[in-house]
Amino acid sequence: MKIQTLSLTLLLIIFWLLNSGLFKPLIFILGAFSVVLVLFISSRMKVIDEESQPLHLTKNIPAYYAWLLKELVMSNIKVVSTIWQGHLQLQPALTTIKMDHLSDMGKVIYANSISLTPGTVTTDVTENSITVHALDKSSITDIQSGAMEARVRKLDN
Amino acid sequence: MFTAAAIAVLVAMALALVRAYAGPTLYDRILAVNVFGTKTVLLIAIVGFLTGRPEFLDIVMVYALMNFITVIGILRFFEYSVSHASANSETIKEQ
Amino acid sequence: MEFLGLFNYWVVVVLMMIGFYIVICSNNLIKKLIGLTIFQTSVFIMYISMGKIEGGTAPILAEGVTLYSNPLTHVLILTAIVVGIATTALGLAIVVRIKESYGTVEEDEIHAKDKKA
Amino acid sequence: MSMVTTYLSWALLVLGGFLCVSGSVGLLRFPDFFTRMHAASVTDTLATGMILVGLMLQAPTWIVFGKLVMILVFVLLTSPTAGHALAKAALHSGLKPLLPGKGGKIDADPRPSAGGV
Amino acid sequence: MESFIHIIILSMLVTTAAAIVRVKDLFAVTMLAGIYGLLSASFFVLMDAHDVAFTEAAVGAGISTLLILTTLSMTGRFEKAAENPKSNYKPALALTLVTVTGALLIYGTQDMPAFGAADAPVQTHVVPRYLNDSATEIDIPNVVASVLASYRGYDTFGEVVVIFTAGIGVLALIMSTVSTAPVALRASMEEHVILRIVSKMLIPLILIFGLYVQFHGEYGPGGGFQAGVIFASAFFLYAMLFGLTAARKVVNSNWVQALAALGVLLYGSVGVLAMINGGNFLDYNFLAQDDVHGQHMGILFVELGVGITVASVMIIIFFTFSTHQQRDGEPD
Numbered sequence: 001m002k003i004q005t006l007s008l009t010l011l012l013i014i015f016w017l018l019n020s021g022l023f024k025p026l027i028f029i030l031g032a033f034s035v036v037l038v039l040f041i042s043s044r045m046k047v048i049d050e051e052s053q054p055l056h057l058t059k060n061i062p063a064y065y066a067w068l069l070k071e072l073v074m075s076n077i078k079v080v081s082t083i084w085q086g087h088l089q090l091q092p093a094l095t096t097i098k099m100d101h102l103s104d105m106g107k108v109i110y111a112n113s114i115s116l117t118p119g120t121v122t123t124d125v126t127e128n129s130i131t132v133h134a135l136d137k138s139s140i141t142d143i144q145s146g147a148m149e150a151r152v153r154k155l156d157n
Numbered sequence: 158m159f160t161a162a163a164i165a166v167l168v169a170m171a172l173a174l175v176r177a178y179a180g181p182t183l184y185d186r187i188l189a190v191n192v193f194g195t196k197t198v199l200l201i202a203i204v205g206f207l208t209g210r211p212e213f214l215d216i217v218m219v220y221a222l223m224n225f226i227t228v229i230g231i232l233r234f235f236e237y238s239v240s241h242a243s244a245n246s247e248t249i250k251e252q
Numbered sequence: 253m254e255f256l257g258l259f260n261y262w263v264v265v266v267l268m269m270i271g272f273y274i275v276i277c278s279n280n281l282i283k284k285l286i287g288l289t290i291f292q293t294s295v296f297i298m299y300i301s302m303g304k305i306e307g308g309t310a311p312i313l314a315e316g317v318t319l320y321s322n323p324l325t326h327v328l329i330l331t332a333i334v335v336g337i338a339t340t341a342l343g344l345a346i347v348v349r350i351k352e353s354y355g356t357v358e359e360d361e362i363h364a365k366d367k368k369a
Numbered sequence: 370m371s372m373v374t375t376y377l378s379w380a381l382l383v384l385g386g387f388l389c390v391s392g393s394v395g396l397l398r399f400p401d402f403f404t405r406m407h408a409a410s411v412t413d414t415l416a417t418g419m420i421l422v423g424l425m426l427q428a429p430t431w432i433v434f435g436k437l438v439m440i441l442v443f444v445l446l447t448s449p450t451a452g453h454a455l456a457k458a459a460l461h462s463g464l465k466p467l468l469p470g471k472g473g474k475i476d477a478d479p480r481p482s483a484g485g486v
Numbered sequence: 487m488e489s490f491i492h493i494i495i496l497s498m499l500v501t502t503a504a505a506i507v508r509v510k511d512l513f514a515v516t517m518l519a520g521i522y523g524l525l526s527a528s529f530f531v532l533m534d535a536h537d538v539a540f541t542e543a544a545v546g547a548g549i550s551t552l553l554i555l556t557t558l559s560m561t562g563r564f565e566k567a568a569e570n571p572k573s574n575y576k577p578a579l580a581l582t583l584v585t586v587t588g589a590l591l592i593y594g595t596q597d598m599p600a601f602g603a604a605d606a607p608v609q610t611h612v613v614p615r616y617l618n619d620s621a622t623e624i625d626i627p628n629v630v631a632s633v634l635a636s637y638r639g640y641d642t643f644g645e646v647v648v649i650f651t652a653g654i655g656v657l658a659l660i661m662s663t664v665s666t667a668p669v670a671l672r673a674s675m676e677e678h679v680i681l682r683i684v685s686k687m688l689i690p691l692i693l694i695f696g697l698y699v700q701f702h703g704e705y706g707p708g709g710g711f712q713a714g715v716i717f718a719s720a721f722f723l724y725a726m727l728f729g730l731t732a733a734r735k736v737v738n739s740n741w742v743q744a745l746a747a748l749g750v751l752l753y754g755s756v757g758v759l760a761m762i763n764g765g766n767f768l769d770y771n772f773l774a775q776d777d778v779h780g781q782h783m784g785i786l787f788v789e790l791g792v793g794i795t796v797a798s799v800m801i802i803i804f805f806t807f808s809t810h811q812q813r814d815g816e817p818d
Contacts, residue, residue: 012694018439019215019698021432022705034697042690044736045724052686076415079407080388083395092404094466108683115449115456118411121403123456125679133456133466135407158379162420165386167494169412172393174498176405177517178505184402184459186517191451192396192409194547196389197524198444199420201531201539202437203382206424208488210309213536213707214436215699216543219716220524221440222692223548225447226719227520229681230552232458233726234559234811257600262592263496269588270503277580280565282512282557286519289550290503293526296542297499300533305609306602310534311629312706313621319604321534322613323629327638330630331645333541334711334796337550338652341803344557345659348810351561358565450684457678 004053005039011053012038054105060155064109067151071117079118079135094123095140096131099149106156113148159207163200170196187231194224260301267294281347281357285340292336299325378426385419392416401467402459406452413448417441492532499525510565516554523547536707537630540699544715549800552722556807624781626704634709635785635792639768642788643753646795650750653799657743660810678727685727692720700793704782710789714796721801730808739805742798749795756787 012035020027042048050056082090102110107130111122114132119139124131134140143149170193177189198220205211267290274287303322311323347357354362388411395408421441428434460466502522509515523546530539599606616633624632634642696717703709725733757768765772770784 008690012690015439015691015694016698018432018435019695020702021430022702027701030697030701034694034701037697038690038693041693041736045689045728047686047689047724049686051683052690072414076388076411079395079411080391083391083398083408083411090400090404092401092466092468094403094468104679104683108680111453111680112446112449112684115410115453116414116445118414119407121406121410121456122453122680123460131460133403133406133460135404158382162382162386162423163491165383165389166420167491169389169393171494171498172390172397174502174521176393176396177514177521178509180511180514182402182459182464183513184455184464185405186514187455188402188406188409189396190517190520191448191455192393192412193521193524195413195417195444195448197528198440199385199389199417200528202421202424202440204488204491204528204531206427208309208532208534210314211424211429211433213310213312214433214440215707216531216536216540217440218436218443218695219540219543219712220527220547221443221447222695222716222719223544225451225688226723227548227551228451229454229685229723229726231517231555232454234552234555258595258598259493260496260601261595261598263500265588265591265595266500267503268591269584270500270507272587273580273584274507276583277577278565280512282554282561283515283565286506286515286554289519290506290522293522293546296538297496297526297529300530300535300538301601302606302608303535304533304602305604308534308604310536310707311617312536313627313629320617320629322609323616323633324613324638325608326535326538326630327634327641329535329538330541330634330711331642333538333545334715335645335648335652337545337553338649338799338803340550341553341807342652342655342659344553344807345656347557348560348660348807357561446684446687450680454678454681 002048003055004048004050005043007053007055008042008048009035009039051105057105057109057155064151064155068113068116071148075117075119075139082135090135091137092133092135093137093140094131094133096124096129097140097144098129100153101128102152103156106152109155110149110152113152114143159203163203163207166196166200166203170200187228190231191224191228194220194227198224261298264294264298264301267291267297279359281350281359282344284359285343285347288343289336289340292332296329296332299329374426378423381419381423381426385416385423388412388416388419402464403456403466406456410448410452413452414445417444417448488532492529495525495529495532499529511563512558512565513555513563515565516551516558519554520547520551523550537628537709537712540707540712541715544712544719548719549715549722549804553803553807556811560811623777624785625778626782626785628704628706628709630707631703631709631785631789632781635788636770636781639757639770639784639788642792643757643768646750646753646792649799650746650795653746653802656803656806660806681727685723689720689724692723693717696720696797700789701786703789704785710792710794711796714793714798715800717793717797718800718804722804725805725808730805730812733805737801739802742801742805746795746798746802749791749793749798752791752794753788756784756791760784 016031016034107125111125111130114120114122119135120143121133122130123133132140132143173189173192173196177186180186198217201220202214202217205213271287271291271294274290275284278284278287303325305319305321308319308321309317311320351357354365356362392408392412396405399405399408418441421437425434425437428437499522502518502525506515506518509518523542527539527542527546530542616629616637620629620632624636626632696713699708699716700710700713721733721737760769760772761767763772770781771777773780773783
């Protein structure tokens with residue numbers, strides 16, 4: 001049994017218990033049946049692998065999200081103040097930024113973190129570059145500085 | 158306070174509705190639907206608390222899920238019809 | 253809230269008539285189907301409005317709650333919604349076939365082709 | 370429930386509501402699809418987070434709390450993904466973002482955006 | 487306060503419907519119809535109809551939008567204005583008809599009991615019995631589920647058969663020849679790293695959520711109808727991302743068709759079993775030693791039958807439409 005199957009099973013059981021909150025024998029039997037059925041279908045779909053169960057990330061992820069939350073609040077303030085400006089003066093930009101090789105998982109975290117912070121949206125991810133549309137040019141400079149990329153890289157290893 | 162939040166969400170919904178109607182591009186409309194879906198998620202969660210029976214949050218989950226699937230579906234089918242159904246000789250320019 | 257008394261039903265009538273108008277007046281079969289969906293939803297809204305009791309809560313029994321809204325209308329509409337989507341799918345399938353046979357989904361063009369044939 | 374959590378929850382709800390409205394105002398005011406997208410992501414991230422956390426603080430049971438957490442995680446996972454997919458599709462279909470000229474700024478008053486589709 | 491919110495939602499519903507009349511771009515119409523579905527579902531939540539909102543959320547906002555869009559991609563995006571003045575297209579006449587009918591109906595509403603009245607005829611006939619006796623006779627918290635599966639089990643059986651028939655109808659109308667060379671996997675989605683990984687994470691969770699909704703219908707909002715749609719939506723997501731060919735490998739079409747029939751059969755055989763044990767058709771009291779236990783068993787299996795049929799029919803409909811669309815899209 002692969003470690004990913006094990007972690008998925010655990011995840012499914014937690015998900016079921018958290019949702020259900022009922023501790024009756026019948027519900028337990030049905031829950032066990034459901035978990036087995038889902039595992040069967042998932043393995044037929046071939047969705048159980050290190051991409052869907054990124055176990056190697058778990059130890060560093062809380063610190064990363066704490067940092068991301070701070071970034072999120074900062075950029076929110078910036079975008080909200082732009083929205084309420086009397087006369088809109090925007091400097092949107094669309095730039096392709098080079099980056100060194102990241103695993104697929106790393107790309108997903110990086111790209112989604114960029115999209116998650118308001119003011120920047122990832123429009124394209126390729127092997128060694130990432131295209132970003134930004135509401136304001138300064139956000140592009142922030143990304144180019146590589147602070148986020150370095151953190152994702154640390155997470156990825 | 159729940160009421161204040163609910164009203165704020167309703168106002169946001171109304172504005173998103175205007176965007177969905179006004180367009181002008183297709184993607185604006187999809188975006189508006191997506192925003193509208195997220196707002197609905199919030200509204201239902203708040204209303205659950207407002208009416209004093211917040212234990213039925215499964216509905217909210219379904220909304221969030223369907224919102225995602227719909228957006229992916231719209232994009233996929235639209236991409237498809239652009240690449241293949243250009244045989245329908247309508248111009249793709251908005252009126 | 254006195255003026256509220258019949259507000260829901262007026263909205264139902266307005267929605268129903270909008271759906272009806274789309275069904276009669278639009279030339280495109282898909283839009284007609286969407287009009288039908290609006291009409292259908294107005295009926296759902298009417299049933300659900302009738303089932304609501306002022307101050308009641310969802311008909312899921314819990315301790316300390318005595319007043320529940322009407323579960324019967326909910327059951328009727330719940331099944332109606334799923335049946336509705338199944339029949340809409342059937343309608344759309346027919347539209348697809350019409351498109352293949354006639355090359356169009358505009359009602360007047362279909363009539364014109366029928367007359368020619 | 371202590372007073373502190375109640376006040377904190379209220380503050381989060383009101384702030385979240387304000388962010389919601391801000392996002393939608395941006396959705397209306399911004400000049401083209403891509404800039405509007407940024408406005409939408411304000412509401413998707415922080416506003417949703419704040420309102421859901423505000424509700425969590427008032428959750429009567431652990432089940433409700435857990436479900437709210439799951440909803441939050443779900444929204445935070447899907448909304449940037451959907452946003453990215455949308456932006457990518459728009460860009461690839463030939464929708465040109467509105468960009469400022471050399472070194473200048475665009476005077477962005479609401480107007481129909483450039484580009485087809 | 488709630489009534490204030492519900493007035494706003496109803497007004498937005500009317501606005502959306504009016505917008506649908508005016509817009510000629512069918513794509514925009516579909517988007518507005520999606521919003522219309524979301525709004526009506528919010529309204530149902532306000533009216534305490536959580537089960538209905540659950541269904542409408544999954545169906546009105548999700549599946550129907552997808553189906554209409556698939557059809558649109560085959561039939562063209564714009565509604566043409568009628569060119570022939572002698573056509574059936576007579577807005578003035580239609581408007582008059584609609585206005586007159588609407589006025590008459592509004593006049594008719596004067597006789598309706600006021601909204602929310604507890605003594606309205608709807609509230610006073612069978613419903614008090616359901617609400618009072620469900621707790622002792624069937625002993626499950628969700629009265630909607632007990633009415634759906636037990637008190638009005640015949641109705642629900644009928645609905646399931648209708649859904650099954652609709653699925654068969656769609657298959658019969660636009661059955662595609664699967665044997666022809668499958669269309670190549672659509673590359674753009676395959677390259678979509680982010681969508682691929684996020685969806686892979688979500689699909690097992692959507693599936694387990696569907697099953698959770700299926701088996702907790704007795705305790706909270708949910709049940710076979712909603713669960714079927716949610717469960718099927720995981721397959722939609724899979725098919726949209728990894729292509730129909732891959733999806734068909736996961737779920738064999740013949741199996742799905744067999745399962746659709748099996749669900750109806752399961753429902754029916756619960757009824758027949760009750761008859762064999764000496765009761766009436768679908769009289770669950772005869773399924774086990776004591777009545778309440780029998781009711782629990784009956785409802786569990788009946789809901790399972792509903793869930794299986796709904797999920798299979800939804801998958802059949804979606805796959806049939808998508809296959810047809812791909813075949814249509816191929817350059818001749």
